[in-house]
Amino acid sequence: MRLIDKHLLLSCRDPFFFGLAVITFLLMIETLFNYVDLFVTKGVAFSIATQVLLLSLPHTFALSIPMSVLVGVLMGVGQLAADNEITAMKASGISLWAVLRPLLAGAAVIAVALTCYNHFFFPGMNHTLANLLRDIHKKRPMLEIQPQQFNDLNDKMTIFVARKDDKTGHIEDVTIIEKEKPGDISPSMTFAAWGTIIHDHQANALILELHDGETHEHQEADEPGKYQVIRFAQMTRVIGNAEQDLQKTDRKAKSDREMNLQELLAAAAREKDRQADIKLRIRDFTAGFLDWEWNLLDPGRVALVLGDGALPVEPDRRRLQLQERFRETRTKVKRLSEQYGFQERVLNSYVTKENRYMVEFHKKFSIPFACIVFALLGVPMAVTSSRSGKGVSVSLAIGIFLVYYLFLVGGEKMADRGRMDPFLSMWSANFVLLGVGIPIFIRTVKESSLLSITHKPRAPKDPGDRRRQAGSATP
Numbered sequence: 001m002r003l004i005d006k007h008l009l010l011s012c013r014d015p016f017f018f019g020l021a022v023i024t025f026l027l028m029i030e031t032l033f034n035y036v037d038l039f040v041t042k043g044v045a046f047s048i049a050t051q052v053l054l055l056s057l058p059h060t061f062a063l064s065i066p067m068s069v070l071v072g073v074l075m076g077v078g079q080l081a082a083d084n085e086i087t088a089m090k091a092s093g094i095s096l097w098a099v100l101r102p103l104l105a106g107a108a109v110i111a112v113a114l115t116c117y118n119h120f121f122f123p124g125m126n127h128t129l130a131n132l133l134r135d136i137h138k139k140r141p142m143l144e145i146q147p148q149q150f151n152d153l154n155d156k157m158t159i160f161v162a163r164k165d166d167k168t169g170h171i172e173d174v175t176i177i178e179k180e181k182p183g184d185i186s187p188s189m190t191f192a193a194w195g196t197i198i199h200d201h202q203a204n205a206l207i208l209e210l211h212d213g214e215t216h217e218h219q220e221a222d223e224p225g226k227y228q229v230i231r232f233a234q235m236t237r238v239i240g241n242a243e244q245d246l247q248k249t250d251r252k253a254k255s256d257r258e259m260n261l262q263e264l265l266a267a268a269a270r271e272k273d274r275q276a277d278i279k280l281r282i283r284d285f286t287a288g289f290l291d292w293e294w295n296l297l298d299p300g301r302v303a304l305v306l307g308d309g310a311l312p313v314e315p316d317r318r319r320l321q322l323q324e325r326f327r328e329t330r331t332k333v334k335r336l337s338e339q340y341g342f343q344e345r346v347l348n349s350y351v352t353k354e355n356r357y358m359v360e361f362h363k364k365f366s367i368p369f370a371c372i373v374f375a376l377l378g379v380p381m382a383v384t385s386s387r388s389g390k391g392v393s394v395s396l397a398i399g400i401f402l403v404y405y406l407f408l409v410g411g412e413k414m415a416d417r418g419r420m421d422p423f424l425s426m427w428s429a430n431f432v433l434l435g436v437g438i439p440i441f442i443r444t445v446k447e448s449s450l451l452s453i454t455h456k457p458r459a460p461k462d463p464g465d466r467r468r469q470a471g472s473a474t475p
Helices: 004-042 045-057 057-082 085-089 094-120 122-138 261-297 302-308 315-384 390-416 422-445 463-473
Strands: 150-152 155-165 170-178 187-202 205-218 228-241
Touching: 004 057, 004 094, 004 122, 045 122, 057 085, 057 094, 057 122, 057 315, 057 463, 094 170, 094 315, 094 422, 150 261, 170 205, 187 228, 228 302, 261 315, 302 390, 315 422
Parallel strands: none
Antiparallel strands: 150 155, 155 170, 170 187, 187 205, 205 228
16 A cells, blocks of 8 residues: 555544544434433333443444545545645645545445445344334333223233323222133222322332222122122222333344345345236236126127026116116226225335335445445545635535435435335435536546636727726736
């Protein structure tokens, strides 16, 4: 490696890692806020919370690494330009092409590494995170009694409250349904005018203090008509095992973001086969209906549809029978239309699933390729804005990130809805930025601006002005 190439790469190394740390932190802020409330509410252990936080990093790295390439190039090359090192290179015969070459090579290495990361590591970690979050949501906290809902405290007891104060635990219009065993068809029922919920975390129990109520229960199972009513002014019910610990499960099903490249292609192929089956089914029942209509028009085969019996001669009976056959025809057409609409909706769902898989497939390549695009954009932007300070470089980087993100998110939404090809939706941002970056770089190499405005002096109107202008121009 040439000394100048090594110097360029080292100049961009520290800004790259600085940008990676800052951008990753900014992208993780929303994740931190979303999970803090979940951890506090669910009471998840610190080790599990840390595991969730670490497993949330892969998706962030997939976006922050390409952005950090642009930050590294802008700050690294911008500092060299501010120190007049780029000017010294040009004076020594080193063009911007030579400056761009090692940076493009470094960006290509990062792009290849990020592509391998998206294929080998990202899907598995995302799958583990999805399973862990699913298990956390299944964990039952103490605060689960909600008003206007039937809340299952366990497999034998269900409680309903009309109103509840979350601060004081005060509840009103309480109904408790308790079974001797799961599936009991004659449970006992307790009604109370009001009560209080007390959480005993040390004993892992939920205490219900009920007031002004009564309990209805059967005494003998063989005599369902007999039951007793117990009225009370105050009653305390203790429900043990009110909290459910986190139980890990091994879910095998995967979403599109939990699949590698081969799994995405296989899933898209399955959706393609299902589309072919639906199209074949639509073709078959459409052909059957057209054949039925053709038989109606063919005098020799109309009996196959309407039957062997001829229409009656009497006008009234003939009209009634024709109306009956017309109603049957309309019903058949209506059912065919409904069936066609249903099959079309099913077909659209399969197309949407296929597009989602293909969007994720192309995303694993298009986002890493953005590293090369950002390197190409960063060099001319750093050279031209070096005198303006780092604030301008950061502003330019934010603007490019915003454009790229809008293209990425908008393209993904449009592809999922079937309005854009998955390939074009994921690669359009790279194509647009390349279309902008290449002309900018070429003009920067030629040291010309994008907007060249030449001021032409106003021609004098009289000969005397021309002589005075010529005299003033003569040394």
